[in-house]
Structures are given as structure tokens and as C-alpha cells.
Amino acid sequence: MPPGWTLLTLLLAAPAHPMPHPAPPPRTRDRPAAQAGCVTCHPAIAREWSESLHHVAGSDEPYREAHAREPLPFCQACHVPEAPPRQTPSAWAEAVGVGCVTCHLTAGDAVLAIPGNHDPATPHRLRRDAAFAGPSACAACHEFAFPDARIVPRPDLMQSTVQEHAASWAADYACADCHMPWVDDGDARGHRSHRFAASRDPDLLARAVGVSARRLPGDLVELTLTPHAAGHAFPTGDLFRRLELRVQVIDDTNPRAPQRHNLGRSFATRPHGPVLARAQIADTRLHAEPVLVRFDLHDGPGPVAAICEDLSQSWVAWELRYQRVAFPDPRRQGGAVLDGEVIVAHGVLPGASE
Ligand code: HEC
Ligand code: HEC
Ligand code: HEC
Ligand code: HEC
Ligand code: HEC
Known part of the structure; x- marks a missing residue:
């Protein structure tokens, strides 16, 4: 094939209306x-962006530490998308x-924008595209597989927000409908x-879930998590995000450690020929259906939780805690x-005779 053909093939393969994407x-x-x-x-928008995680994607501590543990060009493509992924990024790009x-x-x-019914006088050209008003604006960075493509034909997903969203009650809403609310900037x-x-916003996290708790005979405590406002x-x-439920007998004279139960994804490495690829082995997060978790108060840690004790x-x-896990131990x-973590909901259940 003459060299010109390669270029032509590349040009034809490239999407005609590219959406935001990694490096x-x-x-x-x-x-x-x-x-x-x-x-x-655009100073008002710039102020918001400068306080966002997007702005610090390549420079904040959680990312820098994780990247130091796993220094792959793959990571840099999304977290420092303004630098070529295989090069040391410029200070500006970082x-x-x-x-x-x-x-x-x-x-x-031309600046990518959503379709509008009037065209303001702009000092720059606009490229209006309906796809930018939907999940495509976010998809290339918010859903991706482990970098195991050379080992397995279809690597498991490391983040799967787009697919979760498509399967959720909120499939007809754009990511922006929830994550880019309209705000007043003084003009009309x-x-x-x-x-x-999102992950540092306690109010938003609290809106994602309803929690109810009740006692059952036999010193059982039942917690029900009902999905609310999350569109996924x-x-x-991030693959290590999880919820932690804690239940603790209140006993001032004899303090006890809480019982814990985690809801999240877990991964393992599986052999593929001579090498290991990563695979998701469980997903106990909250999806469309309520999740019910029972604790037996007698299972609590410590010598005080004697089997025959009357609780x-x-x-x-x-x-209920939302936890940002740096890495599993x-x-x-x-x-x-x-x-980091945020307490999303909490409560107290009185004893049976109260
Ligand atoms: C993570 C992607 C992303 C980043 C980063 C981003 N934008 Fe946007 N922006 C969008 C999307 C998506 C929309 C359209 C949202 C909608 O209405 O559906 C938008 C809309 C806009 C609009 C027009 C709509 C409005 O609300 O008036 C302006 C102006 C704008 N962005 C400017 C900026 C500026 C300036 C920056 C940097 C300071 C920036 N954007 C950073 C994704 C982004
Ligand atoms: C295809 C894009 C993409 C790639 C590749 C990628 N990430 Fe991310 N990363 C994201 C997105 C999107 C988020 C935001 C999701 C969230 O906050 O849960 C994120 C979140 C994170 C967070 C949490 C940041 C915080 O402050 O809460 C860490 C840490 C992180 N990534 C590290 C890495 C490392 C290390 C690699 C390489 C092994 C990597 N990422 C590869 C897109 C990517
Ligand atoms: C010289 C000033 C100037 C610069 C530089 C500039 N803009 Fe604008 N932009 C405007 C004005 C004025 C408008 C029209 C009024 C409005 O929507 O704020 C506009 C409109 C927009 C819109 C469309 C809003 C709509 O109608 O949907 C987007 C998106 C946007 N700008 C993003 C950007 C981005 C991204 C950059 C940087 C690449 C940029 N602008 C650079 C002044 C500027
Ligand atoms: C170029 C890649 C890229 C695009 C495009 C992109 N994001 Fe992100 N986004 C990231 C990365 C990387 C992070 C994590 C930054 C960090 O904390 O290190 C992130 C973080 C976030 C967070 C904060 C997560 C948290 O833990 O609090 C939200 C919410 C988010 N993105 C929503 C969106 C939405 C909605 C869109 C589309 C309108 C979008 N993003 C487009 C790369 C991208
Ligand atoms: C119906 C509203 C809604 C829609 C639609 C929605 N989200 Fe969210 N999102 C939430 C809420 C509420 C939270 C906080 C609870 C949580 O963390 O899941 C959240 C959290 C997040 C987070 C933080 C990560 C974390 O720890 O959970 C990311 C990243 C994110 N959303 C990305 C997206 C992307 C990308 C889309 C589109 C594919 C999207 N969201 C669509 C409501 C929505």
C-alpha cells in the first residue's frame, strides 16, 4: 500500500465529529x-472548573500516588490528556x-458546543453537535478496560459508568443533567x-441512597439500601470505590468495635496462558434494586460478644460510609x-422494650 493510503485510511477511520477523549x-x-x-x-465557568477534579486530574495527591505505584502511559492519557501519553508531560499539561x-x-x-436555537455573537467559531449534549461527551474517559488487551481479547472494565448509566432508570438523562446543573451567574x-x-460532596452522596434500619428477633439488625438519585x-x-455499613452495640461500660460489611467491586488476576490478566469477580454495589444486609449482633468482634448474651x-x-479506597490491603x-470517606447516613435503634 503506498504511504498516502495509510494516511487516507487513518483519516477515514477517525470519527467525523470527535467528542472529548483521552490523549x-x-x-x-x-x-x-x-x-x-x-x-x-468565561470567568464564571473558569472559576468552577479551577475548583473541579478535572482541573487537578494530573496533579492531585490521590492520582500522583496511584500513578507512582503503577506508572503507566495509559493512566497519563486520561489524567494528563493535553500531553502525548508516552512523553514526560510539560508542566503546563500537568x-x-x-x-x-x-x-x-x-x-x-471551532469550539464544540451543544445545539442552540440562537447563535450568540462569539469571537470564535462554534461546532454545534447533538452528541455533546449526551453521554458521548464523557464516555471516552469515563468507561474503559484494564490495559490487558494484548493478553485477553476483551479485558474487563476498570470503570463502567456509561454502561451502568445506560442500564439505569436515568438512561434518558444526560450525565450533564445531573453533573452540570444550571447556575445563575448574574446575567439573564x-x-x-x-x-x-461528586465524591467530595456529602449532599450529593446522601441523595444517592435511602437507608432504613430495623431490629429482627434473634438479635438481628437489618439494613435496606434503596437506590435514589444516582444515574448509575x-x-x-474508580474501581476501588466502595460503601461500608457499620453496626455497633452501644455499651458505655464495655465499648465494642463495630461490625462491618462492604459493598463494592472485587478483582483478581486470572491466568491467560503464561500471563495474568485482571478480572472482576464480584460486584455488590447498589444498582437498580434495593440491597438488604443483615447483621447478627452476636457476630461482633471482641470477647464480649458472647453467644448467649442477651442483647x-x-x-x-x-x-453508612462512602469510601475512596487508595488500594486494598x-x-x-x-x-x-x-x-477519604464520607458518612452518608446514620441512626440509632433502641432496645426491644423501649
Ligand atoms: C469535562 C468536559 C468539560 C470541560 C473540562 C469544560 N467544559 Fe464547558 N461544557 C462541557 C459540556 C458537556 C457542555 C454542554 C453542557 C450541556 O448544556 O449539555 C459545556 C458547556 C459550556 C459552555 C456553554 C454553555 C453554558 O453553560 O453557557 C461554555 C461557555 C463552556 N462550556 C465553557 C467552558 C470553559 C471556559 C471551560 C474551562 C474553564 C470549560 N467549558 C471546560 C464540557 C466541558
Ligand atoms: C480512560 C481514562 C482513564 C484512565 C486510562 C485512567 N483513569 Fe483514573 N480516573 C479516570 C476517571 C474518569 C476518574 C474519575 C472517577 C472517580 O472519581 O471515581 C478517575 C479517577 C482516578 C482516581 C481517583 C482520583 C480522586 O482524586 O478521587 C485515581 C487515584 C486514578 N484515577 C488513578 C489512575 C491510575 C493510577 C491509572 C493508570 C493505572 C488511571 N487512573 C487510568 C479516568 C482514567
Ligand atoms: C475573546 C473572548 C472569548 C474567548 C477567547 C473564548 N470565548 Fe467562548 N464565547 C465568548 C462569547 C462572547 C460568547 C457568546 C456569549 C456566551 O455564550 O457567553 C462565547 C460562547 C461560547 C460557547 C457557546 C455558548 C452557546 O451558545 O452554546 C462556548 C461553548 C464557548 N464560548 C466556549 C469557549 C471555549 C472552550 C474557549 C476556549 C477555547 C472560548 N470559549 C474562548 C467569548 C470568548
Ligand atoms: C479527557 C477525559 C475526561 C472527560 C472527557 C470527562 N472526564 Fe470527568 N473526569 C476525568 C478524570 C481523569 C477525573 C478524575 C480526576 C481526579 O480526581 O484525578 C474525572 C472526574 C470527574 C468527576 C468527579 C468524580 C469524583 O470522584 O468526584 C465527575 C463527576 C466527572 N468527571 C464527570 C464528567 C462528566 C459528566 C463528563 C462529560 C460531560 C466528563 N466527566 C468528561 C476525565 C474526563
Ligand atoms: C440522575 C442523575 C445522574 C446521572 C444521569 C449521572 N450521574 Fe453520576 N452521580 C450522580 C450522583 C447522585 C452521584 C453521587 C453518588 C455516587 O457516587 O454514585 C454521582 C457520582 C458520579 C461520579 C463519582 C464517582 C463515585 O464515587 O460514584 C462520577 C465519576 C459520575 N457520577 C459520572 C457520571 C457519568 C460519566 C455519567 C453519564 C454516563 C453520570 N455520572 C450520570 C448522579 C447522576
């Missing part, structure tokens, strides 16, 4: 200058993270928030090193 960035315009322009002319240009300048010089029109708060699994995103009069405290069952 490599398009080779159009001076990207640092273009980014600086967006920030100057600091800008997922920038305005990453999502809005995906091909050529307002704009879509670019803050993208709860939690979604029916004891008060019981319960808690294989030395302990359910053990993990946490980047």
Missing part, C-alpha cells in the same frame, strides 16, 4: 494560548489537567456548572488504605 490532544492551535483565552473570556480545550477543542479550531441566562462535584451504580467510577435491650448504632479481609 493524544489534537495538533491544532496553540493549546496553552487557547486555554488561557477560554479562562479570560497543571491544566482536563482543560477547557480538552472538552471543547476536539478537532479543528445563567450557565451549566463546571464544578463536577452507587458508587461508580435485646441494648441500643444499636448504624452507619490484602493482609486483612476487607482491609483498605483510604484516601
